[in-house]
Amino acid sequence: MKKIVNTVLVLVLVVPMALIGFVYYAWMVQKRSKSASEWMIHTNLQIDRLRTLALLDNNYTNNIREMLLLDKTTLSTSDATLPDSMKKLLHVIQTNENGDTATRQIMIQLNTILQQKIDYNRQVLLAAAQQPALAKQLITASQSKALRSRLRWIVMGFIQVKRNSLITRISKDNQYTLYSFWTTITISLFTLLLILIESRYIYRLFKKLKTRTNQLYKREQCFMRLAEETELILFKAGLDGIFTYVSKRAAEMTGYTNTELVGKHFSIFLKEATWKKLEEFYLHQVTTGDDYTFQEFEIITKSGARRWVEQLATIIYSEDGTINGFQCIVRDIDKKKNNDDQQDYLQECLDAILDNMPSMMFIKNLDGKYLVVNNRFSEMIGIPKKDIIGKRDEALHCDWVTRYAELDQEVISTGARVKQEDIITVNDQTFHFLIIKFPLYNQEEELIGICSIGQDFTEKAVYIQAMEKAHQHATEAINAQDMFLANMSHEIRTPMNGIIGMTNLLMQQKELTPIQLEYTNAIKRSANHLLSIINEILDFSKIKAGKLHLQRQPFDLFEVIDNTLFPLKLQAQQKGLAFFDETDNAIPTRLLGDEIRLKQILTNLVENAIKFTPSGKILFKVSLAGESTDSATIRLGFEITDTGIGIAPEQHELIFQSFSQTHADNARKFGGTGLGLTITKELITLQDGFITVDSQLNEGASFYFELPFIRNHAVITNKAEKELLLSSDKPLQGKTILVVEDNEINQQVVFHTLRGAGARTDVVNNGHTALEMLDHKLYDCIIMDIQMPDMDGYQTTQAIRQKGIQTCIIAMTASAIKGEKERCLLAGMNNYISKPFEPQDLFHMILKELGEPLPETTEKAPPAKIVTGTPLNLDTVYNMMSGESDHVKILLEELLDSIPQKFTEMNYLVKEQRWEPLYMLAHQMKFNLNVAGMKYASEMAYTIERDARLTENLDSIPTRIREIMDIYYQHVPLIKEHIEQC
Secondary structure (H helix, E strand, O other): OHHHHHHHHHHHHHHHHHHHHHHHHHHHHHHHHHHHHHHHHHHHHHHHHHHHHHHHHHHHHHHHHHHHHOOOOOOOHHHHOHHHHHHHHHHHHHHOOOOOHHHHHHHHHHHHHHHHHHHHHHHHHHHHHHOHHHHHHHHOOHHHHHHHHHHHHHHHHHHHHHHHHHHHHHHHHHHHHHHHHHHHHHHHHHHHHHHHHHHHHHHHHHHHHHHHHHHHHHHHHHHHHHHHHOOOEEEEEOOOOEEEEEOOOHHHHHOOOHHHHOOOEHHHHOOHHHHHHHHHHHHHHHHHOOOEEEEEEEEEOOOOOEEEEEEEEEEEEOOOOOEEEEEEEEEEOHHHHOOOOHHHHHHHHHHHHHHOOOOEEEEEOOOOOEEEEOHHHHHHHOOOHHHOOOOOHHHOOOHHHHHOHHHHHHHHHHOOOEEEEEEEEEOOEEEEEEEEEEEEEOOOOOEEEEEEEEEEOHHHHHHHHHHHHHHHHHHHHHHHHHHHHHHHHHHHHHHHHHHHHHHHHHHOOOOOOHHHHHHHHHHHHHHHHHHHHHHHHHHHHHHHOOOOOOOOEEEEHHHHHHHHHHHHHHHHHHOOOEEEEEEOOOOOOEEEEOHHHHHHHHHHHHHHHHHOOOOOEEEEEEEEEEEOOOOOEEEEEEEEEEOOOOOOHHHOOHHHOOOOOOOOOHHHHHOOOOOHHHHHHHHHHHOOOEEEEEEOOOOOEEEEEEEEEEEOOOOOOHHHHHHHHHHOOOOOOOOEEEEEOOOHHHHHHHHHHHHHOOOEEEEEOOHHHHHHHHHHOOOOEEEEEOOOOOOOHHHHHHHHHHOOOOOEEEEEEOOOOOOHHHHHHHOOOOEEEEOOOOHHHHHHHHHHHOOOOOOOOOOOOOOOOOOOOOOOOOHHHHHHOOOOHHHHHHHHHHHHHHHHHHHHHHHHHHHHOOHHHHHHHHHHHHHHHHHOOOHHHHHHHHHHHHHHHHOOOHHHHHHHHHHHHHHHHHHHHHHHHHHHHO
């Protein structure tokens, strides 16, 4: 190993030195090449400048000669400046020339001859001004030619000197480059030769090392195989006692496989006292350096059994001579340690087991003699064991024993196990036994006897009989309960239906006064409330009886949520509560589940939140809580939070108990049976969900529950197929729209119209709540009513724009006053639509303002109405409700409930001469009466709105209100008749 290290060190030193040489050579070549290139450029530049100088002198002389030939006395301005240019150029050449002595002498001669030439030409120019003939003689004289020749000779001499110097420089660089090249080649060859020699040397060393390693590995493998073949256990462990290798034989002795033991501490086999003793012993071995030690100790196997072993421990040394572990051989000496009467001890244990068995047990030989019997068998036949051993069945004089003698022959003939159940009577006591008989074989597979076990299952048989009777009684009780529920449902619902039905008939009477109609409505509301309580009790009874069955039908989740929350939002608004809802867009729309029970759960929880919240807000949130690995099943989380009276922590469990409420006076203050939350929890549990509550007293409450649903990938049929056909061309599919409208009827109209077009719609009844909603949720469009109390549509729009919200806002009002549209646009709204409106016009306006392509409009036939032969014109309401009779029915019922109260308010406002609120109320009545099909009454309400706003014709307003009331009450029976036919 030391030789390899020295060789590698030599290579490590030589290779960097060679690399340094290469780098230095490359640097020097680059440096000299750069210097030569710069020198050549400078030389060529100087030669070009000198040539330019000679050319300028020649041009100057030629210009003078040409001037004389043309009989001119002066040169042009540009020609006259040539001598100065030549001097400047000569100065530049001299400044940039740092050559040898010869070059400097040439520069001196050039300066002298150039000055002489300039002076001579100046004499010629002076003569040309006074004696032109003399000037011509001077320009052609031999002195002029001599000066020109001398200048040319000096220039050529300078060029020759520079060229000779260049040739000399290049020759020296070539010699240096050649010398450096061969020097580098020599060093490279030497380095390569040295690397090859050292590599061969290293290769031979590694080959020897590999050979020795293989030999050691083979020896180790032979040793390991030898250890595996023996009954001994071989293992290696570090100084920390962790096993690093264990032979396969360990499983036979300890119950642990070798792979289980690797990485474990040896103390898993030892009691604490033994472990401490061995740890001290082997630490002493490490300290003293003893190569071999022997120890005997008791181990605990995986099954809990104890076994004595003998261990030979050898110290393992590392290459540097330090101790890094132990190699041990373990031998089983358990038999040696056990005493000689171990077999007798085991026999006694076996006899004790047999005697204490609750089952009868005996062994016979092939002749039918009893060889072994236990106490239970002796007790059953009433004969001591010593009097049974060695006898046959007929000698025992026991009827039930002799009955099973035939089974012995069956076991002997077939060699298979047989069993039989029987009832045995002993001392007037009855026992139920399962008799099992099976053959016994020796090591040579020869039949040597028969073993019989009689298992006593008397208690089990009695228990089964009791269970059968209990099941029969339970079935009878369930049938009685079912009969009771059926009778209760019939006996209670029948009079309730009569009360509600007779109330409806009473409400259809034309002779009822408004006060009587109000009383009748109160009776109907009370009856409906009582019926809901009865339904809760019956649902609770069905749940407890296990008769409530869940459905798995396809449904639209968002439609269920919208339909459920819409009336609850109205209820919250009537109580002055803000209602916010949030839905996770990641939730799929179409699911499989029980939509009816989901509606029931949501209604119970949200109604509770509204009931127990005197003021503040309600928050409803739906989120995707999880999904299965194949995404087929999802879990939805529903959270309902309120700011109500709250629940003390110690009463959280109480609220889910039957007929329980948190306060004794809650039933008087808020009503209810105390079953709502109980039924809700039961319904959630039945659907494999859970519900939790987080609340403090006077700090509101938050209910959270999760339910699993299945994604609907199946082919949609029946109701779901019709819903898909309707949704395929919904123009507002996927849009979220906020409706700000204070009139309940108008709220329902706009809500159902937009929802029928596929939009997700929220409804609020004032501008303040709208601003709060916009703080929590983003919308694609806002439908804004103009006339609202406290904060009208203009003020609400301005507040929205001041928040920086640029959501599209469309004004919706029944006002027809000139300039209304311009006022809406000036307030910051995007567009304006008047009521009553056509749904297609509203859809197109929304899509246009959102910048989306408009769907092609198709002319549809007016929806078929059930009413025939009446003066009612319900086209408006059917168009708004997209022809859905259920929605029309709900809207008309709301109209019948709300319009009489508005008549009372209008009369009161006239009496108090409060014209502004009267104008707003007449504005609402105009739209409500138009929806109800009473166009003439709607037009008269418009005249009241106009006059109340302008404070004109105020004396005739009471008369017009009475006329509207007469028209309305004349049409009430027709509207009710239509509602019954829907």
